[in-house]
Amino acid sequence: MGTSNNGHGNGGTNGKELKVVGKPFRKVDARAKCAGQTKFADDIVLPRMLFAKLLRSHEPHAIIKSIDTSKARALPGVLAVITGKDLPIPYGILPVSQDEHTLCLDRVRFIGDPVAAVAAVDEDTAFDAMNLIEVEYEKLNTITSIEEAVMIDEPRIHEYGDGGNVHKKVHLEFGDLDKGFAEADLIREDVFFYEGNTHLPMEQHAAVAHYDPDNKLTLWSSTQTPHYVHRALAKVLEMRPAHIRVIATPNGGGFGGKSDPFNHEVAVCKLAMLTGRPVKITLTREEVFYCHRGRHPVLMKSRIGVKKDGAITALDFQSLLDGGAYGSYGVASTFYTGALQTVTYDVPRYRFRGLRAFTNKPPCGPKRGHGTPQPRFALEIQLDKIADQLNLDPAEMRLKHLVPPNSLTANYLRVGSMGLGKCIEKIVEGSDWKQKYRKLPFGKGVGIACSSYICGAGLPIYWNNMPHSGVQLGLDRQGGVRVQCGSIDIGQGSDSVLAYVVAEVLGIDPFDIRVVTADTDLTPVDLGSYSSRVTLMTGNAALQAAERARELLSIAVAEKLKAPIENLSFADRRVFDVENPEMGVTFAEAVVLAETKFGTIGTVGSYTPPASPGKFKGAGVGPSPAYSYSAAIAEADVDPETGIVTVERIWIGHDIGQSINPMLVMGQVEGGVYMGLGEALMEEMIYRANRNVVHKFPSLLEYKSPTTMEMCDVKTYLIEDADPNGPFGAKEVGQGPLLPVMPAIANAVYDAVGVRVDEVPITPEKVLMALRDKAKGKEGRFGPKDVPAVEWPTPMKVQTPAEGGDGREMPRVAIHS
Amino acid sequence: MNENERQTISVNLKINSVNHALQIEPRVSLLDALREFAGLTGTKKGCNQGACGACTVLVDGTRINSCFALAVQYEGRDITTIEGLAEDGELHALQSAFIEHDGFQCGYCTPGQICSAVGMFKEFQRGLPSAVSETMTGEIEFSDEEIKERMSGNLCRCGAYVGITEAIHEAFDAEVKR
Secondary structure (H helix, E strand, C coil): CCCCECCCCCCCCCCCCCCCCCCCCCCCCHHHHHCCCCCCHHHCCCCCCEEEEEEECCCCCEEEEEEECHHHHHCCCEEEEEEHHHCCCCECCCCCCCCECCCCCCEECCCCCEEEEEEECCHHHHHHHHCCCEEEEEECCCCCCHHHHHHCCCCCCCCCCCCCCEEEEEEEEECCHHHHHHHCCEEEEEEEEECCCCCCCCCCCEEEEEECCCCCEEEEECCCCHHHHHHHHHHHHCCCHHHEEEEECCCCCCCCCCCCCCHHHHHHHHHHHHHCCCEEEECCHHHHHHHCCCCCCEEEEEEEEECCCCCEEEEEEEEEEECCCCCCCHHHHHHHHHHHHHCCECCCCEEEEEEEECCCCCCCCCCCCCCCHHHHHHHHHHHHHHHHHHCCCHHHHHHHCECCCCEECCCCCEECCCCHHHHHHHHHHHHCHHHHCCCCCCCEEEEEEEEEEECCCCCCCCCCCCCCEEEEEEECCCCCEEEEECCCCCCCCHHHHHHHHHHHHHCCCHHHEEEEECECCCCCCECCCCCCCHHHHHHHHHHHHHHHHHHHHHHHHHHHHCCCHHHEEEECCEEEECCEEEEEEEHHHHHHHHHHHHCCCEEEEEECCCCCCCCCCCCCCCCCCCEEEEEEEEEEEECCCCCCEEEEEEEEEEECCCCCCHHHHHHHHHHHHHHHHHHHHCCCCCECCCCCCCECCCCCCCCCCCCCCCCCEEEEEEECCCCCCCHHHCCCCCCHHHCCHHHHHHHHHHHHHCCEECEECCCHHHHHHHHHHHHCCCCCEECCCCCCCCCCCCCEEECCHHHCCCCCECCCCCCCC | CCHHHCCCEEEEEEECCEEEEEEECCCCEHHHHHHHHCCCCCCCCCCCCCCCCCCEEEECCEEEEHHHCEHHHHCCCEEECHHHCCECCECCHHHHHHHHCCCCCCCCCHHHHHHHHHHHHHHHHCCCCCCCCCCCCCCCCCCHHHHHHHCCCCCCCCCCHHHHHHHHHHHHHHHHHC
């Protein structure tokens, strides 16, 4: 029915009083979660179910000479053993990097790469069988760092990419950089390093596969992207997609870590098909570390030109990413480290060079903020250094140079609503910034940083022109409403958002609504819970479906009441004439009237983001229907004796557009601050310093993350300035509020003790080393000195909108010498 | 070793006031006994090494990490899991407070958080000091600081700590004053 919504949203409420949206309702799944009744993937038990285990490589880089599974097969209780040759078709989340195999074919690329899978009657037998598999490896030299990957071409970890062990190189240039730097009063060049870290969801990945006698396959899995898993399964298993059903179970935390199709998901499907019995796998915590797909370690160099008042004249940014052993989302991650620098402060001319390296480590991918926290860390510290040098207040300096709303950036990102100024003003006032900045006693300090994030990627992962999100509504003649959508609740409350939006439009209670989500058989496609897309995109799809249902009901009720259709209001489970409120019917009666008139009542809604103004190659990463904005001030205590940094409090302003539920929004903001605190101070995914590339601590005990003790006080300010593209004006909150936390803390450390730690995590050793450096009369800095030299490709040059560009690449001019 | 060689024993566990006769190996953890043998999947496995607290249950009112306990040790004891906290269909006050204060997002650590907090409050009532208590014997204030220290063994990766602390206050503050 009808065409897809694209960005008309209905931003704002047309003056109508909201009954559900903007109110702190509890989540629709709250009771089950607090009663231990939510069924996560590992909680599923099917009759005759087998258990699977993956044998993972203990070699970081090696050729598989042979695999002998005979002893494992002979073990009583073992029903199937498979190896790479049983599933030879590669897959990967991005069409450009289909470089993974369910089980390694002939080569392992990191410690933890799976080589065989076993299905047995119970988990212990599967474990025993796994240990009976004999694999003969021929060791290869390893690539352990960005520097090595750039310098050492052989052995190549993959046979594709941009040469040697470089996966991807990008070089984009927007506008005349030389002119920009010539206009600058001050030019700074700074180098930063952002260490990798991991999602660490409390739920270990789990999946259950069932192959029925009619040759239909069902997979339950803790995945954030059931649609992409569906596609990968069809490809690798060589099955018709119509015969595969993927059900995403509620995710016990995702944060981006469950967004790729995973080895274990394909393996259990194959094992279920071979044995004819259901097969479950639950990864151990150690294996979750090997699945990773977390934050890329990124080495960055930023050259920036500014006027005396801090106005940026040009920015030249380089990022070098340590991608680990596979592609994953890496090409997108690389672009993301260069995309969103331009949407906060006005950057008239901009150059970005990005490189992603393959190394023999677990693959990196998307973690909350995907590719944005690293450059944001660099840029916000660099601006702090500039403010210091120019003797400006860093809050005021930022406020003065904001990107205007409804504008187009140098790299062709369309900014709509822009509430960053209000965010800064709120936190400056709330934190008493002016009385604290550079005024607190030695050892105490404040720091400020800002950021922005997309509300959903403007383009899907595989090329198509279809909607990004679809919703179907079914109305029951007894007054119930069923919402079906492919989106998956990973704790962010997306199921609740669907219920709130529909309840608002239809004037019913959100708890009257049955939400059916993330089941490829029962729900229309939603691309998944990533890129902070769900509230805006499924919200708009739900809004459209609900408005269409309301229209059908209105026609039938108006006829019955003999009232003008525009007089009808939907509220309190009634449909009535606003001029004569007693004149009305119950919602259930309205459905009966509509069903009598039209037949069974069901409607659909869908959402497609607006087209991006950028037409150059690489313009696909960065565009979004809307951008959220955040600003944070951190107050920190730094002990100069121990180097220990304690964050006392964070004031954070977040431009949400419109809260669909302020309580859930606050939860996301606080969760973002919490995760940012961990990234800033302690979390790191690191490997032992030898050629073996062994993960230093693949355990929850030793991978340090903040507990209640380290969690700081959070003072949140929500800025509600409705965005025309958002449902009721809503924008994202799941990822954005994490971004300013790390640089705000780094800047607070400088304010406290006068030293710069230009990398995360800001550990006590690094603070002490910087303090010692300063005591020796040096710069007082801890951080990388430079980035390795890279042969960059010829830039793709694009004129900026201000220069009269049209968003296309300028013709490359041949240089004749 | 395979299943045919495995020696199992009978273990009787009283879980949420119901007796469960389980046939398990002596090395089975209480967590696995609950989840895999008694069919009570509300208790969660987050690390299986006592680091995250997701598996917290109550034994005679005392909180323990069930992944760190052997099921055979708990015969004859009163084991309470998240499934057993509600009474007569009414949620425990703390469960309701978690809902009201949005003390969770994904809900995976929540059963452990709730069981842990119930046990924590009993410890507090018994006058057990924590690492941040200013007195070893005197009256301790039921402060944010005390709650944070006492709940620091339960990780919440969604970072719902603010809501969790508020929920604990709401559920127990009145009892403290009594």
